[in-house]
Amino acid sequence: MTTTKSRRSFWPLRRKEQTEETPVQALPDAPPVQDILLGWDIAPNDPLLAYFLHSSGAVELSRLNLDSPALRRLKDEGVVMVVPLVSQGELVGIINIGQRRSDQEYSSDDRRLLNDLAVQAAPAVRVAQLVRQQELAAVERERIETELRVARTIQQTLLPKEVPALEGWDIAALWQPAREVSGDFYDFIHLDNGCLGVIIADVTDKGVPAALVMATTRTLLRAAAERLVAPGDVLARANDVLCPDIPPKMFVTCLYAVVNPASGHVRYANAGHDMPYVRRTAGGIEELRARGMPLGLLPGMPYEEKEIVLQPGDTLLLYSDGLVEAHNAQREMLGFPQLRSLVEEHGGGADLIPFLMQQLETFTGPGWEQEDDVTLLTVQRLAAPEHEDGEPAWRVLGEFDLPSEPGNERLAIEQVMQLAAGVPLTAKQIDRLKTAVGETTMNAIEHGNDFQAEVPAHIAVLATDAMLRVRIVDHGGNQTIPTAETPDLDAKLAGVQSPRGWGLFLIKNMVDEMTVDTDGEHHIVELTLKLEGAGA
Amino acid sequence: MNSQPLQATTRLNNGVAVIVLTGDIDGSQEATLQAAYAEAARHGAGPMLLNFGGVGYINSTGIALIVGLLARTRTERRQLLACDLSEHYREIFEITRLSDFMTTYADESAAVAGVDPV
Numbered sequence: 297m298t299t300t301k302s303r304r305s306f307w308p309l310r311r312k313e314q315t316e317e318t319p320v321q322a323l324p325d326a327p328p329v330q331d332i333l334l335g336w337d338i339a340p341n342d343p344l345l346a347y348f349l350h351s352s353g354a355v356e357l358s359r360l361n362l363d364s365p366a367l368r369r370l371k372d373e374g375v376v377m378v379v380p381l382v383s384q385g386e387l388v389g390i391i392n393i394g395q396r397r398s399d400q401e402y403s404s405d406d407r408r409l410l411n412d413l414a415v416q417a418a419p420a421v422r423v424a425q426l427v428r429q430q431e432l433a434a435v436e437r438e439r440i441e442t443e444l445r446v447a448r449t450i451q452q453t454l455l456p457k458e459v460p461a462l463e464g465w466d467i468a469a470l471w472q473p474a475r476e477v478s479g480d481f482y483d484f485i486h487l488d489n490g491c492l493g494v495i496i497a498d499v500t501d502k503g504v505p506a507a508l509v510m511a512t513t514r515t516l517l518r519a520a521a522e523r524l525v526a527p528g529d530v531l532a533r534a535n536d537v538l539c540p541d542i543p544p545k546m547f548v549t550c551l552y553a554v555v556n557p558a559s560g561h562v563r564y565a566n567a568g569h570d571m572p573y574v575r576r577t578a579g580g581i582e583e584l585r586a587r588g589m590p591l592g593l594l595p596g597m598p599y600e601e602k603e604i605v606l607q608p609g610d611t612l613l614l615y616s617d618g619l620v621e622a623h624n625a626q627r628e629m630l631g632f633p634q635l636r637s638l639v640e641e642h643g644g645g646a647d648l649i650p651f652l653m654q655q656l657e658t659f660t661g662p663g664w665e666q667e668d669d670v671t672l673l674t675v676q677r678l679a680a681p682e683h684e685d686g687e688p689a690w691r692v693l694g695e696f697d698l699p700s701e702p703g704n705e706r707l708a709i710e711q712v713m714q715l716a717a718g719v720p721l722t723a724k725q726i727d728r729l730k731t732a733v734g735e736t737t738m739n740a741i742e743h744g745n746d747f748q749a750e751v752p753a754h755i756a757v758l759a760t761d762a763m764l765r766v767r768i769v770d771h772g773g774n775q776t777i778p779t780a781e782t783p784d785l786d787a788k789l790a791g792v793q794s795p796r797g798w799g800l801f802l803i804k805n806m807v808d809e810m811t812v813d814t815d816g817e818h819h820i821v822e823l824t825l826k827l828e829g830a831g832a
Numbered sequence: 833m834n835s836q837p838l839q840a841t842t843r844l845n846n847g848v849a850v851i852v853l854t855g856d857i858d859g860s861q862e863a864t865l866q867a868a869y870a871e872a873a874r875h876g877a878g879p880m881l882l883n884f885g886g887v888g889y890i891n892s893t894g895i896a897l898i899v900g901l902l903a904r905t906r907t908e909r910r911q912l913l914a915c916d917l918s919e920h921y922r923e924i925f926e927i928t929r930l931s932d933f934m935t936t937y938a939d940e941s942a943a944v945a946g947v948d949p950v
Contacts, residue, residue: 702860705891706835727920735892785929788899789906795899796859798892798928805927 338366348380349387353411354402355380377402379414383422391417443504448473450507451481454514460484460492462557464678464691468646470653472618472670479506479548480616480669483514485521489717490693492557493521493530496569496614496673497550497591505543513538513548513591527552527565528588528599535567535591535599542592549590551614553675558693558718558759560606560677565599567591570617573636575644577609577679581636584612608679608761611644618668619652624660634659645676688760693719695756698737700745700770708737708755712766715757719764722828729766732806732823735799736768739777744770744819759827766823773814777821780804836888837861840868842875846944848913849875854886859893862900869901877910881943882934885916895928902933911935915943 338345344364348355355378357371370378370392377393391414396402402410451473459467469482479499487493495517499506513534520533530552538548551572553564564572568590574582588599606612615635622630635652642651649672657664694715698704709730721729733755740753754769780800787793804810809824838861839854849872857865872880882898890898905912915937917925925931937943 703835706889724920727918731891731920731924738891738893783928785899785933789903789933791903791907794896795903796893796896798895802892802895802924802927 336369342366345387348378348390349382349385351380353414354378354393354407377407377410379410381414381418381421383418386422388418388422388425444475447502447504447507450504450511451479454483454511455481456484460486462492463693465555465557466646466674466676466678468649468674470649470670470672472653472666474618474666474668474670478502478618478669479510480618480671481510481514482614482671482673483517485518487521487554488714489525490556490558490715491718492555494553494555494614494673494675495550496616496671497548498569498616498669498671499546499548501543501546505546509542509546509548509592512541513550517550517552521552525554526601527554527563528601531565531567531588531591531599532597535589535597536595538592539595547590547592549617553612553614555606555612555675556718558691558716559720560608560610560761561603561718561720562606562612562675563601563603565601567599570615570620570632572615573613573639574604574606575611575613575639575642575648577607577611577644581640583636606675606677608677609644610677611648612675613639613644613648614671614673614675615652616669616671618666618670619656619672621668622656622660622664622670623667624664630656630659644674646674648672648674688762690758690760690765693757693759695754697752697754698741699749700741700747700751700753701749702741702747704741704753705734705737708753708768709734712755712757716759716764716766719759720827721764721825725825725828728806729764729823729825732803732810733766733768735803735806736766736821736823739799740768740770740772740819740821743775743777744772746772762827764825764827768821768823770819771817772819773817775819777812777814777819780810838864839886840864842868842872844875845881845940848879848881848944849873850881850883850940850944852883852886856889857887857894857897858889858891859896861894862897865897865901869904873908873910877908879911879913880905881913881915881940883916883940883943884914884918884921885940887918887921890921890924895924895930898930902930906933913937913943915940 344366374394375392379391381389483495485493499509516534520530524530549569550567551569566586567588572584586600586602589597712733745751756767758765788795807823808826811822813820836855841852851868851872914934
């Protein structure tokens with residue numbers, strides 16, 4: 297506007313959809329900021345805006361009589377005339393004209409020139425604004441994408457790389473993240489007592505904040521699970537540590553279950569997570585209810601514990617709300633009743649996961665944009681396969697080698713008891729098993745392997761649903777193991793026989809069955825106990 | 833499950849020479865047990881009581897040591913008693929018939945009083 301020889305300013309106006317936080321700034325190719333910006337915006341509700349929008353050309357401010365703060369301020373700053381820039385019915389900017397240097401009034405030619413300029417400038421300004429908006433939107437999109445990548449990386453890094461392989465169990469997991477990453481996670485923890493900890497959790501909120509809370513919660517749960525046995529205590533501990541540090545309005549729903557692979561017992565506690573289902577192979581479906589507040593809301597919360605037994609063939613389903621809260625095109629939710637009937641219809645096992653995902657797709661219809669993460673875990677206790685003779689197959693709970701050194705029978709006892717920790721033995725059976733394992737291992741180390749440290753005794757612990765078996769193998773297969781006869785105590789007390797020779801007799805009396813076999817190179821002694829608490 | 837070396841102390845309780853055993857009893861503890869027996873025998877020819885209250889583990893070689901002690905007391909015409917055996921080792925004493933030759937009591941006071949054998 298140099299032809300007017302005036303002081304001039306220009307500032308784009310807020311568009312309707314713009315927020316207070318993101319005013320549109322000067323165009324990139326505009327003159328220097330200090331030369332054209334007054335440094336303030338006209339308030340969106342100022343009547344001056346409506347006046348400018350509907351004016352037909354340059355407006356002399358002295359002729360206006362409006363109750364407008366902007367009008368007063370413009371006048372105070374020496375603006376005498378404003379040329380609104382209107383494009384497609386929208387006020388996209390104004391040109392402010394100050395007093396002529398000659399102190400003469402603007403002529404009709406000046407006004408016509410300004411109006412012509414406005415007619416040509418307005419669309420150009422509008423285009424420039426749109427370009428700028430698109431540039432800013434692109435930057436924002438990139439920022440969001442970067443944040444999503446970070447969040448997804450955190451989440452994926454912390455999820456288990458594979459599901460645990462447990463003899464006699466089939467465990468499967470699916471995690472399908474929503475585009476806008478939310479806070480689902482799951483975890484498996486191998487506990488010292490041979491049990492498996494299973495966690496499914498959902499952090500409120502999305503993106504990086506949810507991912508960070510997820511990482512923290514996972515660490516807290518792992519630390520608590522390694523130190524505490526009871527699932528309720530684990531959740532209570534994690535909750536107490538999480539509460540002071542979790543951001544406001546965030547919390548974590550979480551279910552923690554401890555699966556005993558040997559007995560099928562599942563002990564669990566729930567911090568406000570969706571209730572798991574158990575699909576019984578004999579028919580029927582059960583909801584696993586246990587009371588407890590979500591983690592991170594209030595410290596000092598108790599968590600109710602419950603226990604079930606998974607019978608061979610039964611399936612435990614854990615899931616996140618992304619499944620039950622999925623909506624179809626009619627905005628109807630999948631919901632718990634439908635999930636329950638789907639689980640009942642399917643019958644259980646790892647195939648339940650693809651079945652449910654396929655049913656979800658059918659429910660939501662094509663083109664569904666996933667609203668939330670979907671996480672599904674199935675834990676199935678497999679039915680024990682039968683051998684041809686109808687005997688159930690033995691599951692190997694674990695096996696190990698021990699150097700043939702004096703005293704290592706105590707290590708054998710310790711390790712066997714660890715492997716059999718989940719087997720439902722009575723206290724009396726535990727004592728008997730310790731004695732039988734100790735005596736058999738002593739024989740293997742001393743008589744079978746002749747105390748040669750480099751020749752190991754091999755020990756395996758096996759189980760069916762009804763029996764526990766410990767197999768102890770030494771390298772003395774070329775010798776004959778005497779039969780376990782009842783020692784003659786009278787002869788020993790009379791000094792006619794050695795006071796020793798109690799080992800085999802004790803072993804035989806401590807177990808329900810003791811068998812001795814040889815392949816010519818090895819002795820194979822098997823100690824078998826019937827599980828009195830089987831199926832309890 | 834570390835092994836606990838056997839410790840044995842003796843005392844005279846109401847005319848009964850008591851050997852208080854703590855730790856594990858297996859064949860390697862023969863010297864400890866024999867020394868305790870010799871110490872307890874100095875209290876006279878009265879009954880001798882093995883207090884198993886502190887014993888957590890006995891294996892077959894430990895049973896052999898106890899058989900040896902029992903044989904010795906019988907040679908010396910001395911009565912050998914036992915007390916404070918866990919349920920598991922009480923069962924083993926019965927299976928091995930040791931309890932046929934060693935009266936077994938729930939605790940030391942019952943053994944000393946000579947009443948209520950288990």
